[in-house]
Amino acid sequence: MTQYWQEISALTMRWMRRLSREKFSMLFTLVQPMLFWLIFFGNLFQRAADAQVTRAPNYISFLAAGVVVMTVLNNGLAGGVDLLFDKENGFLERLMSTPIHRSSVILSRFIFVMTITSLQVLVILGVAFLFGVQPATGPFGVAMILLIGVLFGVGLTAISMAMAFSVKSHGDFFSVLGFLSLPMIFLSSALVPLAAMPAWMSFLARFNPMTWAIDAVRPLILSGWTEALPHVGMVLVVMVIFDALCLYCGAKAFGRTIG
């Protein structure tokens, strides 16, 4: 057990170090979602968005939940990238030739991605706060938002790692990534509530786990516990199933590569 922990903490430390050495990349990763989506998009659509439709005091407060989950989505989908490079340059092989538990590499990656994502979510909520968005459910609500983010993120990161292990070249990986990300956002309740979407889009959006996550996070920010609780209960069930599926696929892909 001590050995297991020694491996995982050393590997997690490596991901942290890499990030801290890439100062620009770190800055842009952290700033991009709030700058592009929350500040620009949120303010830009302030008057174009109908408060009757969004049922929120302003568009930014409506969008905050969407930006939080979008951040989880993007970080999760990109979660396997570093492993992809490790696979390509032989570093993964070096790690795997050491007497470590095969799962340590994967677990360290989960810990790293979830930590960074949670920090980012807190920063986004902080920026939203500066624009007057106060989470209606207080600190416990924020904790619940982080939990939902982590649950959704684990599944996404698992998919991303599975892809990293399965693809032949990193070109394939980034094509799939680019193809997945935007449709997932548009076909969800991130930017527009389901009720206001064209019927076929809202139909598709219902199958998007992202929608469930947003529909739970949004009342936690906008309304309060009474309205949020049923959604929160529902999203926990959905996420457990989603994670189980993703982890199963991830484990299979990992097993194929590492043996």
Next chain:
Amino acid sequence: MDRAVVIEVSRLSKSYDGLKAVEDLSFQVYRGEIFGLLGPNGAGKSTTLRTLITLLHPTSGLARVLGHDTVKDADVVRQLIGYVPQERAIDRFLTGREHLELLAALYHLRKDEGTKRIGELLKLVELEAHADRPAKTYSGGMKRKLDIACGLLPNPQILFLDEPTLGLDVQSRLRIWDYVRMLKARGMTVVMSTNYLDEADQLCDRLAIIDAGKIKTLGSPTELKVGLGGDIVALTIHDANRLPSLAEAVKGLPAIRAVNITANGLDIRVESPEKVLPAILETASRLDCRVEFIEYHRPRLDDVFLAHTGRAITESVPEAETT
């Protein structure tokens, strides 16, 4: 032979999607020797090496490292060996010291043990002065030294090197050779793959020539050269079109062991060049072949390679044979 066997490979085969990468390999490696796997790219050297370091599972057959099965006792094997991969498996954002610290944790060394060993290794590969710079600032030779330090971190009984000097400049190559010899002097067993003939010749105590997934021959470089028998007469002629007829005629001469057609000449293995040379020249002039160049030499490792695989190591593997 009564030397201790540290690696035992028996009837090892590995296929990927039905394609055979290596087929029915059997060999032994003895304690304290430098054992080489020599062959062209795609011959199956890396597959063999990766099986030995537990990263690949054999399709059939088995490999034992220090008495432990590489599949069933993979964890034990990993604890006892060190590996230096072919690619520069370096994280460009980490410093040299951080690479070694990471590995020290993965080999479950205590902090003080790790620090001590890292200090020794950095000194050994002469990277002390650069230990705290990110690896992206390192030259190719420095990265290779760091690679080797990483492979040595577990203080392994056997060190595996995959193409240790691929793409290095001459000085760095010689430096790496020095390290390998020094490790042998300390009693370490080294198993390396290479596609450089001079490297195999100079460095390896014994080597297996692998081509198209099979071992063609195995022995010390001297044994292999002597085993070839006779000397080599190499000649080139002006008109390459006449080579086949010349080869036929030369084959008919006495004291000729083998004749190989090369790009613009012949490689002839002969029993005693003094007697055969005049006969060869005479045959050439009879067939109206203008000899441009002729020489003879004791067998070299490239002759051994040519004799056992039917081509020079620098010639790429024909498509049909790789599939």
